[in-house]
Amino acid sequence: MRREDVLRLPSMPAAGPSYPAGPYRFVNREFLVITYETDPELIRAGLPEPLEPIDQPIVHYEWIKMPDSSGFGSYTESGLVIPARLNGEEVNFVSQMYLDDDPPIAAGREIWGFPKKYAHPKLEIVKDTLTGTLEYAGQLVAMGTMGYKHESMAGNGDRTRATLSKTQINLKMIPGVDGRLEVCQLVAINLIDIVPKGSWMGPGRLHLVPHVNAPVADFPVRRCLGAHHYIADLTLPFGRVVHDYVKEAEAAAATGLAAE
Numbered sequence: 001m002r003r004e005d006v007l008r009l010p011s012m013p014a015a016g017p018s019y020p021a022g023p024y025r026f027v028n029r030e031f032l033v034i035t036y037e038t039d040p041e042l043i044r045a046g047l048p049e050p051l052e053p054i055d056q057p058i059v060h061y062e063w064i065k066m067p068d069s070s071g072f073g074s075y076t077e078s079g080l081v082i083p084a085r086l087n088g089e090e091v092n093f094v095s096q097m098y099l100d101d102d103p104p105i106a107a108g109r110e111i112w113g114f115p116k117k118y119a120h121p122k123l124e125i126v127k128d129t130l131t132g133t134l135e136y137a138g139q140l141v142a143m144g145t146m147g148y149k150h151e152s153m154a155g156n157g158d159r160t161r162a163t164l165s166k167t168q169i170n171l172k173m174i175p176g177v178d179g180r181l182e183v184c185q186l187v188a189i190n191l192i193d194i195v196p197k198g199s200w201m202g203p204g205r206l207h208l209v210p211h212v213n214a215p216v217a218d219f220p221v222r223r224c225l226g227a228h229h230y231i232a233d234l235t236l237p238f239g240r241v242v243h244d245y246v247k248e249a250e251a252a253a254a255t256g257l258a259a260e
């Protein structure tokens with residue numbers, strides 16, 4: 001392989017890259033999002049500075065079924081998103097993510113810094129109930145339920161588009177070869193080319209079970225506020241760095257040295 005060939009590779013390993021180059025288009029991406037209240041001090045502790053909590057101590061627990069994802073295939077994901085504020089803007093901090101497919105785990109971590117781990121989420125219609133489950137290492141750690149298509153938001157894709165357009169923030173951490181953090185950044189992402197295809201609201205319930213390696217229950221459910229079921233096509237573009245902890249630490253160290 002020549003240098004040009006190496007530099008053209010989309011990802012590791014060179015023999016059979018884990019994921020291709022984008023664009024990454026998702027068709028019929030189906031969401032179940034249950035919004036609940038938890039304890040404000042846990043939200044504060046779970047948000048890396050300079051992210052700030054919003055006024056209400058709420059968490060969005062999500063299941064996302066992705067049957068047709070270019071480059072990644074068909075998979076399901078589940079996890080926690082915490083609404084927060086960054087420099088005055090309302091954003092969603094992606095706190096935990098669990099999924100069942102290697103290419104989007106590798107790409108999600110390496111490119112955008114999504115906090116992805118391998119597990120077994122499921123989103124399915126069981127009789128009259130939209131049901132999300134998450135199993136980690138053979139144990140059930142989350143179950144969410146919603147009455148199936150009770151209250152249609154048909155003809156109004158605005159709420160879905162607004163929800164999906166909100167800036168997502170990841171804490172991306174990649175060590176260098178010396179084992180120290182080489183990349184430690186907040187990364188912002190805005191989904192594009194969003195085409196809402198259906199939207200339903202209704203009551204929801206959420207059950208979280210403590211597990212050391214999938215600590216979703218570290219944000220306990222105090223009160224369920226409601227559930228949103230929606231389907232959309234969308235594209236995941238590349239992200240942008242909005243905060244760099246390594247550069248900040250280097251600048252602080254240089255300032256300290258200059259002051260000595």
Ligand SMILES: CC(=O)CC(=O)O
Pocket residue numbers: 072077104105107108109112114236
């Ligand atoms: C590849 C990705 O990071 C997208 C997703 O799985 O949500």
